[in-house]
Amino acid sequence: MSLYQFRIFKTVADKKSFSGAAQALFISQPAVSMHIKSLEDHFGTKLFERNTQQVTITEAGRILYQYVDKILSLIDAAEKDIARFTGSIQGPLSLGASFTLGEYVIPKILGAFNEQHPQVKALLQVTNTEHVVSMVVKQELDLGLVENRVENLELTVKPFLHDELIVVIPKDHPLAQQQVISLDELVALPLVLREQGSGTRRITEERLEEEGVDPSFLNVVMELGSTEAVKAAVEAGFGTTIISKWAVQKELKLGTLVPVKIKDLSLFRQFYLIYHKGKFQSPATEEFIAFLISFCSMGVRQ
Numbered sequence: 001m002s003l004y005q006f007r008i009f010k011t012v013a014d015k016k017s018f019s020g021a022a023q024a025l026f027i028s029q030p031a032v033s034m035h036i037k038s039l040e041d042h043f044g045t046k047l048f049e050r051n052t053q054q055v056t057i058t059e060a061g062r063i064l065y066q067y068v069d070k071i072l073s074l075i076d077a078a079e080k081d082i083a084r085f086t087g088s089i090q091g092p093l094s095l096g097a098s099f100t101l102g103e104y105v106i107p108k109i110l111g112a113f114n115e116q117h118p119q120v121k122a123l124l125q126v127t128n129t130e131h132v133v134s135m136v137v138k139q140e141l142d143l144g145l146v147e148n149r150v151e152n153l154e155l156t157v158k159p160f161l162h163d164e165l166i167v168v169i170p171k172d173h174p175l176a177q178q179q180v181i182s183l184d185e186l187v188a189l190p191l192v193l194r195e196q197g198s199g200t201r202r203i204t205e206e207r208l209e210e211e212g213v214d215p216s217f218l219n220v221v222m223e224l225g226s227t228e229a230v231k232a233a234v235e236a237g238f239g240t241t242i243i244s245k246w247a248v249q250k251e252l253k254l255g256t257l258v259p260v261k262i263k264d265l266s267l268f269r270q271f272y273l274i275y276h277k278g279k280f281q282s283p284a285t286e287e288f289i290a291f292l293i294s295f296c297s298m299g300v301r302q
Contacts, residue, residue, distance in 0.1 A: 083283035090119035097145040102126030104246040129199040144274040147199025165267035168257040190221040190239035
C-alpha cells in the first residue's frame with residue numbers, strides 16, 4: 001500500500017472509470033486495475049463494483065475515500081509549504097493553449113518563466129479552444145489558456161490578457177488604401193476563416209451577430225485549421241480574414257498584409273486561464289499562475 005496507490009484509488013473514484021483514471025494518470029488501464037486489486041487485497045474487501053458500463057464505489061470504498069482525501073490533501077499541502085520554504089519550484093507543468101495563444105503569446109511567457117524556474121519542465125499542447133477545454137475538464141492538463149470565456153461549473157476561469165481582432169487584406173487589394181470599410185463591405189468580401197471550434201471564429205461570429213449579421217450569410221470561401229495557413233491564404237489573394245493582432249505582427253511590419261478598420265465596430269476580447277477546481281495544483285502550477293497574471297499585468301510586448 002502506497003501514496004501512489006491512494007492517488008490511483010481517488011482518481012478512479014472521481015472519474016468513475018478505470019480507463020478515465022488511466023488516461024488522467026498517463027498509465028495503462030491494466031496497471032490501474034492491478035493497483036486497485038492490491039488495495040482490495042490489503043483491506044480484504046471490494047472497493048469498486050465493476051460492470052461493462054460503469055464503475056461504482058462500494059460502501060467500504062466510500063469510507064476509504066474520506067481518509068485518502070484527507071491524507072493526500074495533507075501531503076499536497078506539505079509539499080507546497082516545503083517548496084515555498086526552500087524556494088525550490090520544480091516538476092512537470094502541463095499546459096494546453098488555443099492556437100493564437102500557443103503560437104504567438106505563451107512561448108514568450110514560458111521563456112521568461114523558465115529563466116526564473118529552470119527546474120520546471122513545461123509541456124505545451126497547442127490545439128483549438130474546444131479541445132483545450134475538454135482536456136482541462138478531464139483533468140488531462142494542469143492549466144488551459146483559451147481565447148474566449150468558458151462556462152463550466154467544474155472550472156475556474158480567469159481573464160489574464162486583452163486581445164484585438166482586426167481585418168487584414170493583401171497589400172495589393174483594392175481596399176488596401178481605404179483604411180476603413182463598412183460592415184456591409186465586410187460581409188460582401190470573400191473570407192478565409194479558422195475552423196468551427198476555434199476561439200477566433202467563435203468571437204467573430206458572436207460579435208457580428210450582436211451587430212445583426214447572420215454568420216451563415218458570410219462569404220466564407222475557405223476554412224483552415226491553423227492561423228499560419230489562414231495568413232498564407234490571405235497573402236496569396238484567396239480573400240480577407242479577421243484575425244488576432246498578436247498573430248500578424250510580422251506580416252504588418254513587412255507590409256504583406258494591410259489592416260483595415262470596420263466602421264463603428266471594434267472586436268476586443270479577453271484571453272482566459274482555466275483550470276479544474278478539483279485538480280491538485282502543484283507548486284509549479286501555482287507559481288506559473290501567479291507569474292502569468294503578474295507578467296501580463298506589466299504588458300506583453302507584441
